[in-house]
Amino acid sequence: MSPFVRRVPGRPGVTLVQIVDKSGGQYKIVKHIGSARTDAELAVKMEEAREFLNPGQGVLDFDAVDSAAVGHTAVLGAKRSGLLIDTIDTAYRRLGFDIVDDDVFFQLVLARLVEPTSKRDSVRVLNEIGANPPHCNTLLNAVGRARGRKYRDQIAEKCYRYAESTGGVTLCLYDVTTLYFEAEKEDDLRKVGYSKERRVDPQIVVGLLVDRHGFPLEIGCYEGNKAETHTIIPIVKQFQDRHGIADMVIAADAGMLSAKNLKDLDDAGLRFIVGSRLTRAPGDLATYFHWEGTATDDGRIVDTITPRGAKCLDPERVNTRAEPIWADESHPDAWRAVWQFRRKRAVRDRQTLTQQRNKAVAIIDGDKPARKTRFVRVKDAKKSFDEDAYDRAMSLAGWKGYLTNLPAATMAAAEVIGNYHELWHVEQSFRMSKTDLRARPIFHRTRDAIEAHLTIVFTALAVERYLYAVTGWSKKRIITTLRPIIETTVTIAGHTVAAADPVSDDAAYIRDALTPRG
Template structure:
């Protein structure tokens, strides 16, 4: 039987109806009783229910008690899940085999993974990692067991087994490198180091940072492919000259990634006469020679003035569009890219600076002449030596010492404009000079390859911003190198994510994708003091699309944990 509401005119009635089958087996319904009008029963419904219960010999049930719910704080899950899956699919879990044979009784691979993921999700100090793991549910890791000393011991293990770690990294990167032609880019940057203590073999040295100030720092060299994949890194002393690091670094790359043809591309700070000779002597494992594309630093432009003067007069003097050509330079090619708009802007800026400096010089000269003629002014008397020092300092600040030449030996304040140097400077404005030994690349292709070097600068910005490699708070040289390796691995994961997101036209950066995945959270609730139950928040369509773009399966709850 069941309750049914029927309508008769404007009234609605509540009836008790029985369902049955007739003699032929057809389903039928019949009214057992009419309980009354619906509008009247609304005010006396409980008495009707209690009456029916008395007829059946039952009593009114008591209200069910409100369940007791205990919620634990939600933990971020989606981002660390995605990075863990990426870590395993790329092959970084092979590090576990290395550290199984070590003297350490901790899971070094899991601890390294924790530190790498922290760099990408919420970069912080090693102590800060301990605070971060309290806010995440890391698949396969009991985060509560991690201590600060465990992180440091894991870093020490990385250094103790550096060669094996490098082999694993090279092994998982080798399939991603073109075996026929590898265009590799090399550049260096400075990483600020904190602390005042001194260590034996300290790599933290005072040097000129990329920001143009003297600071305690280390130098970091990075090699990457044309596709933006980091291949190799090395930490150098903070006062190391960039030019001395190019040859040994390229030799290590050739040894790790034996490809048929390698073209090394490097920036202005890495070109010298010695480097050119050394690079031309490097032989590939297959017997070929190393090829290179190096930018000529501005301080070396004077070496090419006589060589470029005829080229400039013939091709660059009256052009309105960018021009690319080449000039033979011994057994090498000198590629010249000339942009007339940049040339005009640079020349105008220099001419304005020279004009302003000459105005100041004229004012000081007038003041000195007036003083010699007996004209007196309030304030301190100007001297030839003071005017000369102030003017020379301003000329140096504007990098015009080759053009505005101050006579520092004369007793009087005097200077000259070197018209030859000014003419040479104007001729070099708007020009990019590249030295290469490639034979089959057109000049425009050489320029395009070099301009791709800008991507490694973006990699440095990622290291310094999203990954926050510096300032470095470690003081021991080996710990500094281990910290750099952790950040380098994080950069590999970042660049792989970037490549996959770009290929799928997802239209977002890796940090944006991780921020969205972070909304997938891990929840734990206990009902009436029973065993807690874990679950995940809903996975939206956007989450599914991001995971698909990254070639990662949807997150699930992994209950198998690693005791650290």
């Protein structure tokens, strides 16, 4: 083990500072630095010990302190997590976010990244890292400015420019989530609605558009009882109008699937890839099942068509073995449908179906309380197991469908599937905003304050995604690595010198990753 600094209690009120080495379970004193009776003296001794271990780090220079310093008390200056602040500031400026000429807004973003908390408690966070925090009222005033001066528009423009330079926005991913409030009453925005977490608190619906790597491009806020399917068009149109984009592909999950949504996207000249519901499979795959049966090889892809609305496909098409090749002109009442079978997915689906069967049987037998459950058929108040529905579901296990208005000549079926499965990036961004940045619960009441809060979260998310792209490290790992590295000043007899903790290998990696090359 390498030598390290150890503080040892001495006589009452005295702390000994030593350089020690540990080998064979025994501590060996390499050098006794000295004793300290005050915090200031302890700081000096600790810096002297660090300098001994890491010579040339630019810490306390005792040669600069002349003999007049003897007998004087060392005075510690302000402490600052300088490397942490500088790292976040570098990412913020690299993204061009300093176009927002508001230092207090940056401090709100900084606090949100370091330790997400309320706006009032952000003063404590900023103070602990030595970021020279303003008064709480100044922070709250910046929240008001964020909405009034349209900071989000400026940030979104820079996000687009960054995404455009790192892969483009020809494919964008969209998803929604809900953010709840610690509030008892609803208002025009905060309403009780469908919650994936089954909460009954007032909430808002938030839509997030990201690039293929999960970098945020656009965020929108809607009433808590608004259907998810009604959010995608406003967000996409807002993004188009902001940047003058016409040619792009939108990928979204099956929750966004509605005939009107797909028509609106198509009418807007946008291409889409959305997840299809399994209930469409029997009709879409009728030709394949007719000629090939239900036994399928792993990875099998079927490129076919699906009806745009309630209208069914021509039942006579099963007489022709070849699947139709979709084109907007030749199939005005259909979309292109790509289906894939995966054996691993089939195993998982069958396990789920077996659990659902067991639950249904338990309800029918009276072993579990009655409730609406799949495969339970009720007729004349008598419950029975729907064997046909169960067998049909088992026959479709392993199949996953994708709807698109992209012709095969533009995008191959395998590429359609691959692009859809990039959606995990937007899900990851939502997890970051909810957990890493703690976007919820929200304590604001007015729409302007809520929108400003989302602007701060949106900006912090962009910085976090940038740092992740550059370092490959999570925000938590970056913060825990850099926050303990403290810079301070020590004044003895009028001489002020800088002191800093040694930079660890991990911290040096982060610092170097953000250092321009060439």
